[in-house]
Amino acid sequence: MEDVQVVAMLVRRCIAGDSAAWEEIVQTYNRRIYNICYRFAGSGDDAEDLTQEVFIKMYRTLSSYDPSKGAFVTWVTTITRNLLVDHFRKTKQDRMTDSIDSTVSEHEDAQPLSEQIQDQSAPPDTHVRHREVSETVHAALAKLSPELREAVILRDLQDMDYREIATVLKVPEGTVKSRINRGRAELGRLLQRTYRQVM
Amino acid sequence: MPEHTNNGMQCNEFDALLTDALDGVLNGTELERFQAHAGSCKACGPLLVEVEAGRNWLKGLTEVEPPANLVANILASTTGVDTQRLRVTARVPQPRVSWLEHVQATISGYLEPIWATVRQPRFAMSFGMAFFALSVGLTVAGVKPADLRQISLRPTAIRHTYYATQARVVHYYENVRVVYELQAAVRRIKRNAEPAEPGRKQNRPGKQINERNDTTQQPEQKQERNYSQTENHLVLASAHVGPCLKSCDLPVVSVTTYRRMV
Numbered sequence: 001m002e003d004v005q006v007v008a009m010l011v012r013r014c015i016a017g018d019s020a021a022w023e024e025i026v027q028t029y030n031r032r033i034y035n036i037c038y039r040f041a042g043s044g045d046d047a048e049d050l051t052q053e054v055f056i057k058m059y060r061t062l063s064s065y066d067p068s069k070g071a072f073v074t075w076v077t078t079i080t081r082n083l084l085v086d087h088f089r090k091t092k093q094d095r096m097t098d099s100i101d102s103t104v105s106e107h108e109d110a111q112p113l114s115e116q117i118q119d120q121s122a123p124p125d126t127h128v129r130h131r132e133v134s135e136t137v138h139a140a141l142a143k144l145s146p147e148l149r150e151a152v153i154l155r156d157l158q159d160m161d162y163r164e165i166a167t168v169l170k171v172p173e174g175t176v177k178s179r180i181n182r183g184r185a186e187l188g189r190l191l192q193r194t195y196r197q198v199m
Numbered sequence: 200m201p202e203h204t205n206n207g208m209q210c211n212e213f214d215a216l217l218t219d220a221l222d223g224v225l226n227g228t229e230l231e232r233f234q235a236h237a238g239s240c241k242a243c244g245p246l247l248v249e250v251e252a253g254r255n256w257l258k259g260l261t262e263v264e265p266p267a268n269l270v271a272n273i274l275a276s277t278t279g280v281d282t283q284r285l286r287v288t289a290r291v292p293q294p295r296v297s298w299l300e301h302v303q304a305t306i307s308g309y310l311e312p313i314w315a316t317v318r319q320p321r322f323a324m325s326f327g328m329a330f331f332a333l334s335v336g337l338t339v340a341g342v343k344p345a346d347l348r349q350i351s352l353r354p355t356a357i358r359h360t361y362y363a364t365q366a367r368v369v370h371y372y373e374n375v376r377v378v379y380e381l382q383a384a385v386r387r388i389k390r391n392a393e394p395a396e397p398g399r400k401q402n403r404p405g406k407q408i409n410e411r412n413d414t415t416q417q418p419e420q421k422q423e424r425n426y427s428q429t430e431n432h433l434v435l436a437s438a439h440v441g442p443c444l445k446s447c448d449l450p451v452v453s454v455t456t457y458r459r460m461v
Contacts, residue, residue: 031262034265034269048272184250191252
């Protein structure tokens with residue numbers, strides 16, 4: 001994904017105060033970080049705020065990045081994951097009051113997950129159906145525990161290898177694989193009940 | 200996970216190979232054993248189906264598009280400079296602004312917060328009431344807006360207006376009954392207090408001395424005494440003594456004259 005030498009040069013320019021280099025880093029990684037945040041936090045607004053926080057932290061700690069210890073994308077993902085965990089801990093109390101009938105999607109007209117599960121009528125448009133499916137999977141993903149969620153997001157949505165995920169999560173590779181399996185299985189069970197006919 | 204052995208493979212071994220199997224990196228004998236265990240184990244078979252389904256659902260999720268202003272917000276919050284905006288403003292040629300517009304923009308920059316406050320309904324109502332009270336007051340005082348048009352702003356006219364207004368105010372003030380009565384009472388009190396003052400002057404010798412030396416005062420009675428009344432000269436009226444007069448007996452007139460003694 002990244003050329004180590006190019007990224008290292010970019011980081012050095014940033015540290016030297018080159019704003020163009022920093023803008024290049026932001027342009028390169030904002031999409032990836034925003035998607036991780038969106039899938040983990042579940043809300044577009046939260047994802048936007050968290051993405052900004054990630055870049056602020058990156059900007060402040062850029063000098064601590066050591067290319068010899070790992071890829072820049074791993075370092076960036078680690079910062080993102082740590083902030084997401086902090087965010088999860090801060091908002092844990094709020095989420096405990098949520099019920100399954102709460103609207104998880106950011107769209108105002110989106111139905112609660114329980115209604116989405118019951119509504120199996122044929123959608124008029126394939127695009128609309130695809131959007132509904134995506135929202136349902138996104139809502140189901142939010143039901144996973146944070147440990148399982150982060151593992152499947154990094155593996156199946158960000159295509160990171162097990163070693164990188166182990167570095168980011170600071171757990172052994174075996175644990176990473178186990179979490180990925182459990183996360184996928186739980187998601188599969190939840191969505192199997194929802195889309196029994198499709199499956 | 201239960202520790203069952205099917206086809207030479209335990210369930211925990213199956214669990215460990217699950218990710219590799221789904222990634223397609225298992226081959227040969229290991230793959231055969233894995234597939235055999237999945238087919239025969241009642242726990243691992245459904246697990247494989249669920250895991251595979253979950254992975255497929257996740258792979259079906261597409262990337263979401265970040266908000267359009269995300270990069271600009273990030274740059275603004277990190278470097279403090281909105282580079283995109285700067286680039287846009289750098290490309291667009293700035294229109295020429297006259298000094299009058301510049302002054303207007305500067306003034307409006309200061310007045311805008313005040314104006315924004317004034318525009319609030321609660322303040323607007325207060326200003327409305329103040330304007331109403333002012334207009335009623337001016338009407339009662341006899342000030343007409345039409346008169347304002349005829350006001351001359353020449354210095355002499357302004358001075359004249361000032362003195363005329365001052366005279367009107369003093370005249371009005373002195374004609375107020377309460378003021379008049381007060382002034383009359385003060386005058387009465389002063390008049391009553393006046394007779395006590397000459398007595399006090401006689402009791403002060405120093406004052407008498409000063410008064411004696413005061414040359415601007417009227418001449419004292421002593422000085423008047425210099426005019427002697429003691430010398431009464433009898434002046435006979437002389438007349439041309441003719442022969443007839445000599446023979447006639449004329450009456451003698453006594454005349455008293457006052458001469459000042461030098």
